[in-house]
Amino acid sequence: MPLTALLAAAAKGPLDTWSPTFFSGWTLFLPLIALLLIVTFTIDSRRASAWISVFFALVAFAGAVVLLAIELRHPAYKEHTLTFLQFFTGQSGVASEFTLQWGFLADPLAAAMLLMVTGVSLFTQVYALGYLRREDGVVRFYLSASFMTFSMSGVVLSTSYGELYFFWALTSVATFVLVGHWWQRDAAARAARKVLLVTQVGDIGLLAGIIYIFFRFHDLGFQALRSQYAGGKVGQNGLLIMSLLVFAGVVGKAAQLPLHTWAPDSAEAPAPAAALIHGAAMAATGVYLLARTYPLFIASPRALTVVAVVGGVTAVAAALWALAEDNLKRLIAYATISEIGLAVLAFGAGAFSASVFQAFAHGWSKALLFLGAGIIVRELRTESIAEMGGLWRRMRTTGVLMLIGAAAAAGIPPLSGFVSKDAILSQLLSQPNAAVTAVVMVVTFLSGLYMFRMFFSVFAGPTVRRRRFEPERIRDPGGRIRTGMVALAVFAAAVGLFDLVRAGPEFVRFVTFPGQKSGHAASLIGSVLTSLAALLGLAVALLVYGLRALPASRISGRVPFVPRALSRAFYLGDAYRWGTENAVLRAGQVADWVDRVVIDGAVDRVGGGVAGMTGPFRWAPSPRIPQLALGAFAGLLLLGILAGAVLGHLKL
Amino acid sequence: MNALIAVPLQSTTTTSQPFANVEIPTLLLSGIVWVPTIVALALLLFPDRTDAHRARLRSVALTAVGLVAALGVLMWYGFRDQGATFAYEEKRNWMQALGTSYHLGVDGVSMPVLLLSTILFLTAVLASYRVRDRVKEYFFFLLLLETGVNGVLSSLDYLLFFLFWGMQLVPAFFLIGTWGGGPRRLQVAWKYLAFGLVSSGLLLLAILVTAARAPSHTFDIPTLHDAHLPVAVATLAFFLFLGAFALQLPVFPLHTGFVDAQSEAPAPVAAVLAGVVTKLGAYGLIRVNLGEFQDVLHKFRVPLLALALLTIIWPAVAALRQDDLRRLIGYVVVSRLGFLVLATVSAQPVAVNGGVVLMVADGLSAGALIYLAASLIERTNTRSVRAMGGLASRMPRGAVLWIFAALASIGLPGLAGFVGQFLVFLGAYSADRKATTIALLGVLLTAGVLVWTIQRLFFGPLPESLGSVRDLGSLELSYTITLVSLIFLIGIIPGFMLLDNVNFGVLTLLTRGTG
Known part of the structure; x- marks a missing residue:
């Protein structure tokens, strides 16, 4: 990119003239400025609001x-910090001053993620x-999108756990x-409620982790804590608790098992919103938090194992x-969970740079797929892929773009998904672990399979005839819709290029983790295995769904229970719903009954007894006599004075 | 502004003539306490036969609370941590024979709550436009209530404290019993009064025990804070005070009367009760139980923590099954009060700072929720959450404000509740890890209740019966937006808005208690 080269040349000067934190700070606040401008000036104008938001997103x-x-x-790692809160606690030692700071940082990890988010x-x-x-x-969408961008950038640029939690919770609300x-x-409406409640579970876990970290270290800054985890100040069990609690936040926000249930439902969002959530937010918050706090996880190997297991199980289960899944948007949502699960697995297995790369590369293709799905659903007025088909002839542009997106996500060489999965496998092969390698292979195969199942079901074969539906009216989108998708397709295809040719600004050499091995193990076996797995998935999908040589119905008809269990996502969501309705709400019923009958009954009984002794209050509130209030006041006054006088007299 | 800078008058104790030392600044606290009463008495002289008369009554009351709120803001502006314990101190001789005196003063703990009180009463008078009958008496009692509340917050003498305590109880009783909404209002008002009378009785007993056993014969709070009481007496007094304040808060299982009052009282009164009158209990806990009897508090930490946790969890669970919108909010308010008990019991400076912020934050958000709920109920003619739905299309402004107030109540960052909650948790964790962890689950429950309520009220399809609901009018917007913007400001710049001036008071209070 000539622009990048130009800017890189300009940045050769001293750092204080091209301060990286200056740019990160501005990038953070631009969406907020857009939001405030829209709220203040153009809340009634759809056009102006949209263009303000887009302009600021561009900047x-x-x-x-x-x-x-x-x-x-x-x-290098640079940060610019400001004080949010500060006061003395009157205690001695490290706890003598209580400070909460905020600020924005700049380092390769943040820069890469910020590029993806914006x-x-x-x-x-x-x-x-x-x-x-x-x-x-429309205005509401652009407000929420700006808000989402602001909070995601905030997460990425946070300098401390406290600030991170601040923006973290804002992304939940966004x-x-x-x-x-x-x-x-x-x-x-139900999906929105579910999003907030389920992610809140993870958020509370993260908050508990942050409180615990503060309790043990009396500091929340990432940079200050970096060297302290392994310093022996906190034992292994303490570190395990810390890292698992932090990981709870990741599980909630990146929709890992067992807090994954919100993600498929969130496909209820309009296509661009879903693209923003699944493309940018889940990766930029979930995997990013792991990467940002990697010293904590390195200090606790047991936690890393848990991370790997959760990621692996999620990746396989969501792929299945x-x-x-028959619903197009939910299918893509499950694909997101699986891809992020793969990144989490890679992180847990020690392939840090590759894990971040996977999250980074996946964002573009997943956003593209959601945008394409939005167009398809709108044109066909159905979300069920069983009712689609044959769109290749009618929507060629969308088809090509979706093909790029699906191939990139599935890991077909030489697109970005292949490069990132290759990076994961290559980094893992250098520290052989058969189980992890096998899981990565299986997930890669499955991703090839489900991605092309989706693609072939939608674009190949005949168009399913439905009532009141005229296939002739289906058209490709043009204009801005196409522009947005083409741009994403370019990135989805190209972000892996440097790593593919092992030259220039390679991602895995750029986003490094001090103290850890980085870069490619330059393993040819890794590349071969990855492409084989992905292509095998593609081939099976082609056979079953493309050419229909072996129709899916014939396979699923033979197996009695499994397909149903799969399409209900192993009944986990149903189990949660049952639990909420029968445990939590029932507890509420019991508490309400105790309050009304037992406690209030007892109060009434006591009150009734007292009232019985004193006779009925016939004069009960008749507000025409405010004197009564004065009387009551005077009575209290008198009571007080009398009591005081008696006491003073008795000299108790 | 020089006249407003709080200059503590340390030499006032030597006066023999009661008004020798009166300067303008020293009358500020008296003003904030007594202006409502003076205006209330003046209101009795006005006629209220016609609508014009009632409008005049309303504007007089509004002027009074506006003046008090302006005083509050000015005092907050002039309020600094200056090294002296109390600001705007006033001390005059009053019934010297009893060892009592007219002693007012505020510090970093009471001033924020006092400010909250003045603002909530201002909004309450604005929100009282729905009151159409017996307007004169209504405002009379409402203003008396303000005197009682502000008096409790600023008195530095136990007898004075007790008198104001009674003064906030009786008007509330009349306000609920007369202007309440439902058929049960009399019963509920009586119950409220009964709870309050028991609380006052315990308080009086506690004060007498403390004062009688103290080495010097006085009711002066700062003097008694420094006094050493025998352990048995201190324990007895601690529990008597605890009983009084627990009834006022209310804590579990004494909350049923409060929740009933929440559903029956007129909205402005309910907002004041939930927003600031309950905080008097929390303030008492911090000022007396923590400030004076910290050793006893430490001894009984475990049962007190259990009480705090029950108060957090139980009402939050019970709120899940509430169909009456006002009762639901009442339960959420009680649940939030549990965090204040947690902060007090932890006795950590960071947590108590957080507790003070939380008092203000929850007061503001509870007020906003109750006002908005009243607007919803008025428009839909039902209190049932189930009967509502889809209202965001008819009242977008109401929906946005409600969502902000609800999110503030569950501690969303950027809003006031978060700062308080975060500090309470950070501080309380070092005092007790298990309790704080359980309290975090309470946040989850409250979040569940409020988010579910948002969905049921505002989202989904609109029932046909609600097709003609109108959005908030400009008057309703004026006071709800005031509250919500304060919630925002405190959330974004908590240091400037509140905390910079709180910490000194908290530290002084904590070190005195151990001394």
């Missing part, structure tokens, strides 16, 4: 590019210019607002669910 994206260019030249945000907003044109709530965009629909 923020440019800021992220500049930041990346600077970081490429000066890959980029996905920009392109989905461009897409939404066209997509939402005839919808209600997700809530985005998922509930079509709140008139009951399903969307995606295989059985």
Whole structure:
């Protein structure tokens, strides 16, 4: 990119003229400024609001590019901190002063993630210019999108756990607002509630972890804590608790098992909102938090094992669910869970840079897939892939873009998904662990399978005939919708290029983890295995769904129980619902009954007894006599004075 | 502004003539306490036969609370941690024979709550436009209530404290019993009064025990804070005070009367009760049980923590099954009060700082929720949450404000509740890890209740019966937006808004208690 080269050349000067934190700070606040401008001035104008939001997203994206260019030249950790709260506690030692700081940092990890966040945000907003044109709530969408971008950038640029939690919870609320965009629909309203409640479980875990960290270290700054975890100040069990609690936040926000249930439901959001949530937010918050706090996890190997197991189980389970899902948007949502699970697994297994790369690369293709799905669902007026088919002839552009997205996500060489999965496998092969390697292979195979199952079901074969549906009227989108998708497709295809040719600004050499091995193990076996697994998935999908040589119905007909269990996601969501209705709400019923009957009954009994002794209060509130109040007041006064006088007299 | 800078008058004790030392600044606290009563008495002279008369009554009351709120803001502006314990101190001779005196003063703990009180009463008078009958008496009692509340917060003499304690109880009784909404209002008012009378009785007993056993014969709070009581007497007094304040808060299992009052009282009164009158209990806990009897508090930490946790968890669980919107909010308010008990019992400076912020934050958000709930109930003609739904299309402004107030109540960052809650947890954790962890689960429950309520009230399809509901009017917007913007400001710049001036008072209070 010539722009990048130019900026990189400019950034050769001393760092204080091209301060990276200056750019990260601006990038953080631009979406907030857009939000405030819209609220203040253009709340009634759809057009103006949309363009303000898009313009600021563009500037923020440019800021992220500049930041990346600077970081490429000066890959150092810089932070700019300000005081949020400060006071003395009157205690001695480290606890004598209580300080909460906030600020923004700049390092390669943050720069890469910020680029993804602002980029996905920009392109989905461009897409939404066209997509939402005839919808209600355009202004609301752009407000929520700006808010989401702001809070995600905040998470990425946080300098301390406290600040991170601040923005972390804001992303929960932003997700809530985005998922509930079509709140008139009951399903969307329920999904929004579920998002906030389920992620809140993880958020509370993270909060508990932060409190515990503060309790043990009396500090919350990432930089200050970096060297302290392993310093022996806290024992192994303490570190395990800390890291598991922090991981609870990741599990909630990145929709890992067992807190995954909100993610498929969040497909109720409009397409650009879903793209923003699944493309940018889940990766930028979940996997990013792991990467940012990696010294904590390294200090606790047992926690890393838990992370790996959770990630692995999630990746496989969600891939299986995606295989059985009939709803197009939910299928892509399951794919997201699986892909992020793979990144979490890679992190747990020690492939840190590759894990971040996986989250980074996946964001573009997943956003693209959601945007494409939005167009398809709108044109076909159904979300069921069983009712789709044959769109290749009618929607060629969408088809090509979806093909790029699916291939990139599935890990077909040479697109970004392949490069990131290859990076994971290569880094893992250098520290052989058969189980992890096998899981990565299986997930890669499954992702090839479900992605192309989706693609072939939608685009190959004949169009299913339905009532009141005219296939002739289906058209490819144009204009801004296409622009947004093409831009995302370019990134989805290209972000792996440098790593593919092992030259220039390679991601895995750029985002490094001090003290850890990085870079490719340059393993040819890894590349071969990855591409074989992905292509095998593609081949099976082609056989079953593309050419229909071996129709899926014939397979699933033979197995009695499994397909149903898969399509209900192993009944986990049903179990939660049953638990909530029968345990929590029942407890509420019991508490309410105790309050009304037992406690209040006892109070009434006592009160009745006292009232019986004193006779009925016939004069009970008759407000025409405020003198009564004065009387009561005077009585109390008198009582007080008398009591005091008696006491003074008795000299007790 | 020089006249407003709080100059503590340390030499006032030597006066033999009661008004020798009166300067303008020293009358500020008296003003904030007594202006409502003076205006209330003046209101009795006004006629209220016609609508014009009633409008005049309303504007007089509004002027009074507006003046008090302005005083509160100015005092907060001039309020600094200056090294002296109390600011705006006033001490005059009053019934010297009893060892009592008219002693007022505020510190970092009481001043924020006093400010909250003045603001909530201002909004309450604004929100009282729905009251149409017996307007004169209504405002009379409401203003008396303000005197009682502000008096409790600023008195530094136990007898004075007790008198004001009674003064906030009786008007509330009349307000609920007369202007309440439902058929049960009389019963509920009596129950409220009964709870309050028991609380007052315990308080009086506690005060007498403390004062009688103290080395010097006085009711002066700062003097008694420094006094050493025999352990048995201290324990007895501690539990008597605890009983009084626990009834006022209320803690589990004494909360049923409060929840009933929440559902029956007129909305402005309910907002004041939930927003600031309950905080008097929390303030008492911090000022007396923590400030004076810290050793006893430490001894009984475990049962007290259990009490705090029950108060957090139980009402939050019970709230899940409430269909009456006002009762639901009442339960949430009680649950939030448990965090104040937790902060007090932990006796950690960070937690108590957080507790003070939480008092203000929850007062503001509870007020906003109750006002908005009243607006919803008025428009939909039902209190049932189940009967509502989809209202966001008819009242977008109401929905946005409600969502902000609800999110503030569950401690969303950027809003006031978060700062308080975060500090309480950070501080309390070092005092007791298990209790704090369980308290975190309480946040989850409250979040469940409020988020579910948001969905049921505002989202989903709109029932046909609610098709003609109108959005909030400009008057309703004026006071709800005031509250919500304060919630925002405290959440974003807590240091400037509150905390910079709180810590000194907290530290002084904590070190005195151990001394």
